[in-house]
Amino acid sequence: MTRKKMAFFERFADLCGTMPQPGAFLTVEGPGGKPNVMTIGWACLGVLWGEPVMEVLVRPSRHTFGLMEKAKHFSVSAPLGKLQKKLAFCGSRSGRDIDKIEACGLRVSPGVTKGVSVVEGCDLYYECELVHKTQVVKENLRKDFIKRYYEGEDFHTIFAGRIVESYSV
Ligand SMILES: Cc1cc2nc3c(=O)[nH]c(=O)nc-3n(C[C@H](O)[C@H](O)[C@H](O)COP(=O)(O)O)c2cc1C
Numbered sequence: 001m002t003r004k005k006m007a008f009f010e011r012f013a014d015l016c017g018t019m020p021q022p023g024a025f026l027t028v029e030g031p032g033g034k035p036n037v038m039t040i041g042w043a044c045l046g047v048l049w050g051e052p053v054m055e056v057l058v059r060p061s062r063h064t065f066g067l068m069e070k071a072k073h074f075s076v077s078a079p080l081g082k083l084q085k086k087l088a089f090c091g092s093r094s095g096r097d098i099d100k101i102e103a104c105g106l107r108v109s110p111g112v113t114k115g116v117s118v119v120e121g122c123d124l125y126y127e128c129e130l131v132h133k134t135q136v137v138k139e140n141l142r143k144d145f146i147k148r149y150y151e152g153e154d155f156h157t158i159f160a161g162r163i164v165e166s167y168s169v
Contacts, residue, residue, distance in 0.1 A: 001122060003112070003167040008052040011124050011168060012045060015078055019043060022087045024078035025119040026056055027108065028067045030095075034135035035108050035117035037100055038064045038092030042156075043076060047128075052163040054126050057136070063096040064141045068130070070158050075111055077119040113166045124168055128161025 009164040018024050020041035027037050041101040052077060068074065079087070089130045101108050107120040116127045136155045138146060 001169050003125070003169060005165075005167050006124075008045065008054075008126065008163045010166075010168040014080055015043075015045060015124055016070070017023070018078050018080065022084045023031070023091060024076050024124075025076060025087070025090060025106075025122065026076055027117050028064055028071045028074040028121060029115060029117055030067045030070075033115070033117075035101065036067055036095035037106060037108065037119060038088045039087045040076070041091075048160060049162075051131075051132070052166070053131070053160050054128050054163055055158050055160045057158050059154040059156050060082060061152075061154050065096045065157065068133075070132055071115075073113060073115045074075075074130065074159070074161055075116050075118045076128070077122040078124040078126075078159055079119075079122040079125070083119075083121060092129050112167075116165075122169065125166065126161075126163050127165040129164050130159060130161045132160040134158050160164060 023041045025037050026040045029035050042057045088103050108117050111118045111126045111127045126136040135157050
């Protein structure tokens with residue numbers, strides 16, 4: 001793929017337009033560098049600690065969660081108006097049970113950064129180095145959000161990644 005470097009904020013509106021649906025691909029490598037892909041509908045892009053940062057929210061029940069706990073990097077690959085069936089698939093099946101990449105015919109290739117994989121055929125790419133994580137705290141959250149999103153008590157962890165590469169294709 002031919003990558004065109006972009007400032008991390010350059011396509012902010014386009015990225016936000018993919019959320020909460022149909023979403024974007026969060027890719028993280030597991031043991032031996034094997035990537036797993038899950039769909040995310042929530043993310044935050046901005047400046048933290050004087051650095052460009054992408055925050056993604058992952059529930060502990062996700063296979064991705066265990067991988068994120070051990071990983072040093074992750075990527076977000078955002079397709080604009082395409083790959084919607086594959087987004088739905090990666091957002092409903094778990095890498096714990098199947099190799100989603102193979103099962104839905106995704107092409108995943110190495111990113112610019114060592115230890116980062118990205119989903120081919122997308123439009124916007126963010127390669128991130130994990131720098132912080134924190135859990136959503138029940139006591140600190142608006143009551144109706146708890147009811148709406150956390151009846152199962154599966155509180156997200158917010159993983160923050162410093163954006164080391166951002167590009168469009
Ligand atoms: C549009 C969409 C957005 C989603 N957003 C998130 C999200 O931001 N965080 C999350 O933990 N799960 C989210 N999910 C659910 C996961 O993608 C889903 O549970 C997936 O099967 C987890 O895969 P894994 O077990 O391989 O990690 C979303 C699903 C869809 C369809």
